[in-house]
Amino acid sequence: xxxxxxxxxxxxxxxxxxxxxxxxxxDEIVKEAVPTLGYVHRGLERLADIRDFxxxxxxxxxxxxxxxxxxxxxYCQAIEELMGIEVPARARFLRVVWAEIHRIxxxxxxxxxxxxAFGFESLFMQCWRIRERVMDINEATGGNRVNVSVNIIGGxxxxxxxxxxxWILSELDLVEKEVRELEKVLLHDYTVKKRxxxxxxxxxxxxxxxxxxxxxxxxxxxxxxxxxxxxxxxGELTYEPVVCKDGDAYSRNKVRFLETYQAIELGRxxxxxxxxxxxxxxxxxxPEGEVVSRVEQPRGELIYYIxxxxxxxxxxxxxxxxxxxxxxxxxxxxxxxxxxxxPVIVLSIDPCISCTER
Amino acid sequence: MTPNVLxxxxxxxxxxxxxxxxxxxxxxSRGELYNEIKDCVFCRTCARKCPSQCxxxxxxxxxxxxxxxACIYCGVCVENCxxxxxxxxxxxxxxxxxxxxxxxxxxxxxxxxxxxxxxTS
Numbered sequence: 041x042x043x044x045x046x047x048x049x050x051x052x053x054x055x056x057x058x059x060x061x062x063x064x065x066x067d068e069i070v071k072e073a074v075p076t077l078g079y080v081h082r083g084l085e086r087l088a089d090i091r092d093f094x095x096x097x098x099x100x101x102x103x104x105x106x107x108x109x110x111x112x113x114x115y116c117q118a119i120e121e122l123m124g125i126e127v128p129a130r131a132r133f134l135r136v137v138w139a140e141i142h143r144i145x146x147x148x149x150x151x152x153x154x155x156x157a158f159g160f161e162s163l164f165m166q167c168w169r170i171r172e173r174v175m176d177i178n179e180a181t182g183g184n185r186v187n188v189s190v191n192i193i194g195g196x197x198x199x200x201x202x203x204x205x206x207w208i209l210s211e212l213d214l215v216e217k218e219v220r221e222l223e224k225v226l227l228h229d230y231t232v233k234k235r236x237x238x239x240x241x242x243x244x245x246x247x248x249x250x251x252x253x254x255x256x257x258x259x260x261x262x263x264x265x266x267x268x269x270x271x272x273x274x275g276e277l278t279y280e281p282v283v284c285k286d287g288d289a290y291s292r293n294k295v296r297f298l299e300t301y302q303a304i305e306l307g308r309x310x311x312x313x314x315x316x317x318x319x320x321x322x323x324x325x326x327p328e329g330e331v332v333s334r335v336e337q338p339r340g341e342l343i344y345y346i347x348x349x350x351x352x353x354x355x356x357x358x359x360x361x362x363x364x365x366x367x368x369x370x371x372x373x374x375x376x377x378x379x380x381x382x383p384v385i386v387l388s389i390d391p392c393i394s395c396t397e398r
Numbered sequence: 399m400t401p402n403v404l405x406x407x408x409x410x411x412x413x414x415x416x417x418x419x420x421x422x423x424x425x426x427s428r429g430e431l432y433n434e435i436k437d438c439v440f441c442r443t444c445a446r447k448c449p450s451q452c453x454x455x456x457x458x459x460x461x462x463x464x465x466x467x468a469c470i471y472c473g474v475c476v477e478n479c480x481x482x483x484x485x486x487x488x489x490x491x492x493x494x495x496x497x498x499x500x501x502x503x504x505x506x507x508x509x510x511x512x513x514x515x516x517x518t519s
Contacts, residue, residue, distance in 0.1 A: 091449060098449040098472045169412045176424075183428035189472050197477070198426070 041067050041304055044381070050079050051293045054157045054260040054383040057393035060387070064380060068250065073374040075367055076336050077175065081397045088357040093327060094193065095120060100344075101187050103359065104136040104395040106146045107337045109182075111359075117271060118333035118346045119194040123325060128318040131195035132273040133310050137208075138182065138190055139272070139335075140307040145174040146338035147300045151226060151369045151389045152292060160236040163225055170218045177211055180204065193317050195320025205311050216304050234288035240373035240385035243287055252369040254340020255299065259292035261285040266336035277309050289388040296390070299338075326350050337362055339390045399481045423488035428473045433462050435504040437483035444475035444484055464500040466491050 044065045050058035064072040084345050087099050100115040101108040113135050120127060152167030175185045180202060181187025189194045200208070202207035225230060242252065247260035257264055258281055265281040267274045282298045284291035327348030335342050340362030347356040366389040414421065423429070435437070440460055445453040452468035453475060476484045 050486065095447070097451040098470065098474065172412070179427055180424040183424075183426045183473065184471065185472070187472070189428075235505075389449070 043071070043393065047071075048382060048386075050076075052383075054153075054387060055391075055393075056153065057391070059386075059391060059393045061135070061374075062381075063330070063374070063379070063382065068379045069109060070374045070377050070379065070382065073371050075147060075371065077367075077393070077397060078361075079397070080332075080394050082394075085357045085359060088354040090353065092352040093348070093354055096357070097191060097193070098187075098189065099183075100245075100359075101191075102188060103398055104361070104392055105147060105186060106109055106392065107142050107339070108187045109142050109191060110335055110337050113139060113272070114333050114335040114342050114344045115346075116191045116193050116336070118331045118344045119327050121333065121349075122327040122329050122331045122346065122348055123193075123323065124351040125194050125321060126197050127320060129273070130199070130317045131316045131319045132201060133314050134196045134275065134308040134319065135191065135272045136277070137200070137307055137314075138188055138196075140187075140303040140310065141174060141177055141181075143303040143338045144300055144307070145171050145178070147296045147303070148174065148219075148366075150253070150296060150338075150387075151222070152382075154387050155232075157383045158232070160225075160232065160334065163222070166222060170215060170222075173211055173218075173279060174213050177208055181208070194323045195318070196329060197320070199319045200311075200314070205314065209308060211313060212304050212307060214390065216301065219300055219304075223297070227294060234291065235381070235384055236293055236388075237286075237288060239289045239381050240375050240377060240388055241286070241288045242369050244285075246372055247287065250368045250372060251365050252339070252340075253365045253388075254364050255292055255295040256340065256369055258283050259295045260287035266334050266341050269334065271335060273310060273313075276313065277351045279306065289384055292388045326352060327354070339392060339395075359398055361398070363389070363392045366391070367396075404509060408456040417493055420489075425488070427488045428471045428486050429488075429489045430433070431464050431469060431471075431475070431500065432485055432487060433464075433500075433502055435462060435502040437481050438502075438504050439461055439481055439507055440504070441480060443478050443480060446476045447474050449474060458506075460504045460506045462502045462504065466500055467497055467499045 046063045046065055048061040048063050050060045060076040062074040063070050083104055084099055089098055097112050101112040103111050148167050148171040152164040155163035178188050179185050180191050189199050242260050244261045247262055248391055249256050261283060261347045263281050263283050267279055282295050282302055284294050328350040332348045333344045342362060343360040345358040346354055369387050377385055420493045432467045439458045440455050450468050450470045452465045456461045473486060476486055
């Protein structure tokens with residue numbers, strides 16, 4: 041059959057958010073994919089001009105609806121570095137607790153969506169049922185299911201008392217028990233393997249060359265994780281990145297699944313090592329200078345570039361989200377894939393389009 | 399497989415019929431805003447600090463107004479309120495068919511508390 045160009049998206053059942061891929065097909069085999077972005081651009085970076093730098097925390101938090109606290113944490117860390125603020129140890133550990141809770145819920149959300157992409161609807165519902173328990177931890181500790189709003193410049197707003205940490209630990213135990221029940225299906229089920237093994241292979245060299253980040257990169261056998269930098273309290277916790285070597289959709293699925301266990305473990309460790317003391321310091325002055333801050337989001341490396349000029353508004357705020365970095369690798373995964381496998385491959389990079397377009 | 403099927407058949411449903419049936423709220427939940435209008439001094443701190451600019455305060459008319467549909471429930475206004483008269487309920491705003499605003503009218507305080515104390519001393 042002659043070459044056909046098929047628009048995949050922006051509205052498509054597998055996409056939670058609008059992204060268009062123009063697929064060049066030959067006999068239902070993808071030859072080339074051309075992305076079109078820009079359907080949900082909100083101009084959030086520009087808001088730095090009219091909102092003061094304290095108000096920007098709430099705005100940064102709303103860039104992503106899934107890993108909100110990590111965006112706020114990255115922003116706060118950048119401003120703290122600019123202003124030379126030393127964050128109390130307890131606040132650093134509390135930031136890790138919330139970040140890891142967000143990682144668990146983000147990975148569970150993705151595992152559900154991934155299951156839905158290959159048509160396993162009951163698995164999707166199971167993942168999201170477990171996720172509700174994690175969302176409850178968010179609400180009970182931070183006050184909201186998604187935007188916990190705990191990060192402020194100089195520390196965190198809310199502390200965690202002994203009662204609530206005990207409750208979090210018991211909830212995490214239940215979450216782990218329920219996630220373990222899914223392992224048999226997500227990693228060893230015949231149908232799941234049939235749809236994912238060997239599909240959308242990204243070799244180690246390609247991943248490095250195209251600048252993949254996060255589980256997409258680690259799924260190709262590269263040991264790289266921003267948490268290795270030891271920001272917040274990660275330097276004081278035992279942590280080893282999860283890596284799979286095959287580089288296909290299955291290994292990316294495996295990395296994320298194993299990272300869910302790891303996040304539970306890191307959350308537990310951070311709670312057990314929680315030091316006593318203050319949770320925030322008073323902030324005086326305004327940021328001046330340039331800074332780049334990097335953290336590990338559930339989807340990969342998140343970069344904030346901030347330029348302050350000593351006024352209450354920032355001069356420039358530039359955000360590079362992980363999905364933006366993962367789009368070139370996605371385009372190199374697609375050629376040679378059958379049309380029916382496209383949804384699985386696209387979802388395997390965990391696209392967060394609203395994040396990407398800010 | 400059979401134990402799974404049986405368990406799922408007889409287990410309680412994981413979902414509920416919201417908004418008919420609501421879950422118990424958490425102590426720390428950040429829900430709808432309310433203002434103890436008799437204590438409010440209409441200083442406009444909440445309106446200035448709000449990242450979504452959903453609060454309008456008229457100092458002359460002594461009115462305080464909040465658009466609950468623009469509010470992002472971040473709690474910044476509550477933390478910054480100098481009189482501690484702003485609070486957040488534990489419950490979320492219920493879904494509605496018509497939009498509306500939270501409108502409150504108080505009384506103009508003749509003198510700020512601090513000024514009054516200075517006068518007497």
